[in-house]
Amino acid sequence: MLAGLALLPDGRQQRLVLRFGAGAFRDDEVFDSANCPPARYLIEVGRRLLEIAPNARRLMIANPLLPLSPEQLAGWIPPVLAVPVIVADAKGFPLAYCLPRWMVEEEERFLLLLSTCDVGLDQRLLGLVGGCEAGVVGVPKLDIGEFPPASTTGWFMGRGRQEMLRTCTIAALRAIQKQKAWRDLPFAAYLPYHAGSLLMLNLAARQVPNGFFSKEVICASYRDIVETCPGPLEPLPLRMPWLPRDNSVGELEYLAHAFERLGPEVRESHFFGFLRYSRIYNRTPFHLIDQMKFALGHSMRHEADTVHGGTPFARAKADLPVRPLKLLFHLAGGWKLKSYRLDKAAAMFMALKSFGCELTVIDRPDLERFGARSVSSDDTAFLTAEVRAHHIFIGVDSFPHHFVRHALGWPTVALFANTKPCNSDARENPDYRALVGALPCNPCGAEQFCPMTGREDCDNFAQPHQVVAAILEMARAVYGFTEAS
Amino acid sequence: MTVRILAFFDTAYPGNWSALRQARPQSRRYPSLNWPSTLGTYDTAKSDQIGQVAGLAAAAGIDGFVVEVKPTAEGYHTGAEALAALCRPGLFGLTFRWRGGKDATWADEAARPARARQLIAALAALKPAFIDGRPVLVVEDPGALGDVRQAVALLRAEAAAAGLDGFRLLASRAESADVMGLGFDAALDPGPADWGSCPPSNKPTGLDVLEIQAGLKDSVELTDKFYSYQLFIFSRMINRETRGKVYPRVFPAYFDWAGHPDGGATVLVNGHADKGVDQYMFGLFVENAIAWADRNFAEGEKFVFLESWNHWLDGSQIEPSVLDGDQVYQTVKDAIDKARFMLRSRGAARTETLDESTLLRLRQICEAAYAAAGMKP
Numbered sequence: 048m049l050a051g052l053a054l055l056p057d058g059r060q061q062r063l064v065l066r067f068g069a070g071a072f073r074d075d076e077v078f079d080s081a082n083c084p085p086a087r088y089l090i091e092v093g094r095r096l097l098e099i100a101p102n103a104r105r106l107m108i109a110n111p112l113l114p115l116s117p118e119q120l121a122g123w124i125p126p127v128l129a130v131p132v133i134v135a136d137a138k139g140f141p142l143a144y145c146l147p148r149w150m151v152e153e154e155e156r157f158l159l160l161l162s163t164c165d166v167g168l169d170q171r172l173l174g175l176v177g178g179c180e181a182g183v184v185g186v187p188k189l190d191i192g193e194f195p196p197a198s199t200t201g202w203f204m205g206r207g208r209q210e211m212l213r214t215c216t217i218a219a220l221r222a223i224q225k226q227k228a229w230r231d232l233p234f235a236a237y238l239p240y241h242a243g244s245l246l247m248l249n250l251a252a253r254q255v256p257n258g259f260f261s262k263e264v265i266c267a268s269y270r271d272i273v274e275t276c277p278g279p280l281e282p283l284p285l286r287m288p289w290l291p292r293d294n295s296v297g298e299l300e301y302l303a304h305a306f307e308r309l310g311p312e313v314r315e316s317h318f319f320g321f322l323r324y325s326r327i328y329n330r331t332p333f334h335l336i337d338q339m340k341f342a343l344g345h346s347m348r349h350e351a352d353t354v355h356g357g358t359p360f361a362r363a364k365a366d367l368p369v370r371p372l373k374l375l376f377h378l379a380g381g382w383k384l385k386s387y388r389l390d391k392a393a394a395m396f397m398a399l400k401s402f403g404c405e406l407t408v409i410d411r412p413d414l415e416r417f418g419a420r421s422v423s424s425d426d427t428a429f430l431t432a433e434v435r436a437h438h439i440f441i442g443v444d445s446f447p448h449h450f451v452r453h454a455l456g457w458p459t460v461a462l463f464a465n466t467k468p469c470n471s472d473a474r475e476n477p478d479y480r481a482l483v484g485a486l487p488c489n490p491c492g493a494e495q496f497c498p499m500t501g502r503e504d505c506d507n508f509a510q511p512h513q514v515v516a517a518i519l520e521m522a523r524a525v526y527g528f529t530e531a532s
Numbered sequence: 533m534t535v536r537i538l539a540f541f542d543t544a545y546p547g548n549w550s551a552l553r554q555a556r557p558q559s560r561r562y563p564s565l566n567w568p569s570t571l572g573t574y575d576t577a578k579s580d581q582i583g584q585v586a587g588l589a590a591a592a593g594i595d596g597f598v599v600e601v602k603p604t605a606e607g608y609h610t611g612a613e614a615l616a617a618l619c620r621p622g623l624f625g626l627t628f629r630w631r632g633g634k635d636a637t638w639a640d641e642a643a644r645p646a647r648a649r650q651l652i653a654a655l656a657a658l659k660p661a662f663i664d665g666r667p668v669l670v671v672e673d674p675g676a677l678g679d680v681r682q683a684v685a686l687l688r689a690e691a692a693a694a695g696l697d698g699f700r701l702l703a704s705r706a707e708s709a710d711v712m713g714l715g716f717d718a719a720l721d722p723g724p725a726d727w728g729s730c731p732p733s734n735k736p737t738g739l740d741v742l743e744i745q746a747g748l749k750d751s752v753e754l755t756d757k758f759y760s761y762q763l764f765i766f767s768r769m770i771n772r773e774t775r776g777k778v779y780p781r782v783f784p785a786y787f788d789w790a791g792h793p794d795g796g797a798t799v800l801v802n803g804h805a806d807k808g809v810d811q812y813m814f815g816l817f818v819e820n821a822i823a824w825a826d827r828n829f830a831e832g833e834k835f836v837f838l839e840s841w842n843h844w845l846d847g848s849q850i851e852p853s854v855l856d857g858d859q860v861y862q863t864v865k866d867a868i869d870k871a872r873f874m875l876r877s878r879g880a881a882r883t884e885t886l887d888e889s890t891l892l893r894l895r896q897i898c899e900a901a902y903a904a905a906g907m908k909p
Binding site: 068069070071331332350353355390393394395396397398401417468469472474475476481483484485486487488489490499506510511512513515516519520530 | 762763765766768769770771772773780813816817820821823824865866867869870871872873874876877878879885886890891894895897898899901902904905
């Protein structure tokens with residue numbers, strides 16, 4: 048729930064309430080994206096307020112983290128109206144921002160740098176951006192307390208993540224103070240990992256040409272992804288390995304350390320937007336590319352704005368003889384529950400071998416004994432070469448699947464289990480199928496053990512015969528393959 | 533056409549409001565019954581009041597109600613006349629259910645043809661309100677109908693005679709193979725009380741029994757069945773495709789203790805009895821069931837049944853309530869929005885599917901491969 052209030056010249060108020068949308072794109076809904084800081088929603092409420100009240104003089108916008116109503120905002124309208132004012136609780140947690148109209152219209156992207164969790168930092172930022180002394184009005188009777196790691200409105204914003212927001216705001220304050228021409232500094236999307244997210248970001252940036260950002264911070268070891276699938280964002284390489292998936296390093300510990308690692312020169316010559324998750328990404332039905340598009344500045348007001356409604360980014364297929372049908376598998380995701388079980392893979396491979404198929408599997412040498420050739424893939428050039436040597440790619444919900452489908456446009460069968468296809472699949476086509484079960488626990492958010500069965504695998508994967516059927520159907524439709532030929 | 537969401541609807545109000553008011557739990561393990569808020573204690577016979585009810589349901593994305601066809605001495609009635617008058621093709625419609633196994637009038641074999649005619653007549657009276665113009669009848673507990681094949685034939689013959697084109701007959705059954713062989717078009721997951729899809733969580737030991745008899749423990753442990761909501765719905769949806777053509781029945785909660793004062797209740801428990809609905813899991817239950825129905829049923833035959841809109845006496849209602857506000861309602865609305873967005877936006881450009889014999893062969897090959905690899909499917 049998001050709230051805003053437009054203060055009109057005649058003293059009247061125009062009220063606005065928005066719910067996080069679930070795919071119906073109603074007028075009173077806002078796109079639900081996990082990949083943007085709370086301040087991105089503040090900007091969106093500002094845009095909507097100016098739409099419904101084009102002659103508003105000031106806008107009172109609730110902190111997007113809080114479930115506030117316009118009626119509550121109306122009770123907090125600050126008496127001083129000439130400068131930006133933040134309404135804060137007893138301990139300095141921002142409740143609402145009362146901003147002059149020009150600030151929302153002309154300085155929109157600088158509002159993205161608001162921490163939304165530290166009134167002191169936000170007051171300084173608004174003062175510097177506005178060239179005036181920003182005010183603070185307290186609501187001493189209200190104490191928000193410690194914001195929870197996961198809120199009922201879907202925010203994923205515990206203490207550590209708030210620290211990351213503060214870090215970006217502090218860096219912005221320093222940059223403004225150090226650089227005379229700070230208004231010309233580029234904005235960089237701070238999303239150094241993971242490979243799939245980076246790919247989605249690049250694909251999204253292609254569709255948001257006039258967004259907030261012109262650069263992206265990426266782990267240097269992901270440079271090949273940017274080279275193979277370039278977008279308009281200029282990479283700022285981070286000389287650190289990516290965050291390991293085994294939880295040996297805490298995510299926020301990594302993010303803060305990596306930010307320091309960029310060095311003072313980079314930090315003071317850019318503004319940074321925190322684009323790692325601020326909300327729970329799999330609660331929304333929207334594709335990660337669309338979630339990134341919203342984070343980059345697109346308002347995503349219509350269904351036609353989403354990638355599922357559009358044509359694929361690329362389309363290609365193998366230039367090989369139909370037989371033998373060559374299949375490339377990637378069955379090991381970033382965590383155990385994303386990986387296709389050994390016995391199911393074995394059955395699937397043996398069935399496919401009986402149709403004369405040639406099988407290659409990435410990073411699963413344990414499947415060699417079932418007739419597959421095992422290869423290791425650690426860069427996109429190698430992966431691309433392997434894909435082009437096969438008719439169809441079959442992969443779990445992981446980077447190779449996203450890359451093969453979205454960047455190469457290759458015929459793909461995707462295997463989902465405890466993640467929702469809608470967040471990272473592609474539009475159904477004769478050359479794209481996403482397979483998943485019907486379990487009501489999807490997505491569970493678990494990584495290593497099933498919360499229901501306690502096992503190290505997920506029962507929501509398609510059964511081997513279903514996967515084989517999908518492969519054969521696709522081979523028929525795309526290549527004219529017949530099992531009997 | 534999208535997946536149709538049909539919610540079970542009880543037309544016995546205002547009568548049932550007093551039953552709800554009077555229901556008192558006899559165990560602390562029983563979750564509280566709830567009480568309506570936004571819509572109040574409406575009268576289903578009054579068109580202004582039922583209009584608000586149907587409007588709120590339609591606003592959540594529900595396509596229609598399933599109303600019960602109840603036996604009377606003279607025939608059958610639905611109590612849905614006021615509701616039917618509000619239905620509009622493509623916007624909101626009605627389907628029906630008949631508790632055949634509990635219909636005492638059906639026991640008389642000689643009377644069955646006449647009863648079948650009366651039952652179909654009750655449906656035909658509401659013909660303009662049929663969902664998508666087609667009559668759909670859910671038969672609960674079909675195994676208790678006596679000669680099921682004869683019952684199906686009677687109903688179909690009467691429907692044809694009454695000009696009810698496209699008559700669809702669904703059996704409340706966990707697997708479709710046997711009922712389709714008897715002439716039904718498909719099956720529908722039985723209600724929670726009729727199908728415990730996983731073992732109950734309460735299994736009294738001998739000592740428990742003695743303690744219950746000594747008055748040291750709550751007797752419901754012995755008389756009632758308690759299930760974990762999460763496991764219960766998980767086990768309903770796992771490997772669904774192996775059960776054939778069975779429509780999913782989704783529900784936020786279920787505890788029918790009010791109808792079982794002497795024991796025998798089914799109680800789905802979300803952690804602790806007082807925790808209310810597990811909205812996250814329920815939302816996913818609805819969302820994933822819709823996606824599954826879309827993938828697995830042919831166009832025009834895609835249904836998900838929601839239990840229920842207003843079965844307040846078993847706690848499965850999704851109407852706005854005093855204890856939950858509009859949260860459960862909103863959960864359903866969001867889940868339907870999400871699922872429909874996914875279905876609309878993912879596209880439906882399916883490739884040609886393999887024929888049944890090839891699919892069967894594939895299944896057999898995979899099973900043989902499991903065996904050859906020394907594993908079990």
